[in-house]
Amino acid sequence: MGLEMIQPGALSTIQDLGREGYQSQGFQKSGACDKYSMKLSNLLAGNFDENCKEAVVEFTLRGGEIRFTSPEVFSLTGADMRPLLNGEPIPMYAPVCAQEGDVLTLSLAPTGLRTYLAVHGGISVPAVMGSRSTNLKCRLGGFKGRALKQGDCLPTGKTTEQVKVFVEIVKGREDKFALGEDKSFLRRPSTPSRYYGLHGYVLLRVVEGPQAEAFTEEGLKTFLRNPYQLSMSCDRMACKLEGPLIGLKEGADIISDGIVEGSIQISASGLPMVMMADHQATGGYAKIGTVISTDIPSLAQLRPGEWVTFQFITPKEAVGIYRKEDKKLKDFRKRLMDVMDE
Incomplete structure (x- = not known):
């Protein structure tokens, strides 16, 4: 169960809501820079934890390519990096079903800076000090405490059977989950x-x-x-x-x-x-x-x-x-x- 980084993009890291309670010891909180988009991506991927805290992949400016090594349901929010699944355009702000071997391609974002990829069950790397966020300066958390590289394989948090159950729920009702352009007030934070x-x-x-x-x-x-x-x-x-x-x-x-x-x-x-x-x-x-x-x-x-x-x-x-x-x-x-x- 998981994702394989074929090309990691400009700067791709695993993030969640951050590492609470350790700043007095000199450890940064870290976490997603755009926590609104992170939470929204989790919800669209079927992660209904009250705090929407499942770990995601944060892409900066350009996303690269990711191969799915198992069936997954995922979503993308934040900057529109013109996503393609096996060469075909797919929507932002919507749950998308991927099969084993499918390849997701994320290009240079024409506007915005950061894109968030959530999968059903979250990215299941080990938690360090209560968080899966990558702290680049201290080299801890996330995937080996660093930015993602070519060949990295990321485990996800649901079994194939659990993913199939969610796929059956989503299929045919994508419009009820998705946030179209007409729902821009939900796509973005309410900053004036x-x-x-x-x-x-x-x-x-x-x-x-x-x-x-x-x-x-x-x-x-x-x-x-x-x-x-x-x-x-x-x-x-x-x-x-x-x-x-x-x-x-x-x-x-x-x-x-x-x-x-x-x-x-x-x-x-x-x-x-x-x-x-x-x-x-x-x-x-x-x-x-x-x-x-x-x-x-x-x-x-x-x-x-x-x-x-x-x-x-x-x-x-x-x-x-x-x-x-x-x-x-x-x-x-x-x-x-x-x-x-x-």
């Missing part, structure tokens, strides 16, 4: 846009602090009023941005303290960088705010050269946004489970 003239930019909502007092009043206004462009120094660890410099009162350095995904550090140069899934455990630059978790997936799909803007919101507003987004996925999960029971 801000317009400057005719140009719309992703609007990242931010909870202010914890070192907001380190910035001048004009620096805070600069941060909120101007768009910032993703630089070429963007990866799973952080997105470094370019744009107007943000003024500080006495420099950017602080006594190192904890970092979370979404923390916005302002470096000594006065430019922001947003911490992503593989962020370090602590940092010594002042943090102007934290991007809310529901907007991180939208940032994770942007490429160098694209733009973002920022807006402060209150912690109470952030919690309300999270609950609304969580309900959206839970309602979809319930809908799929109702289809299963028909």
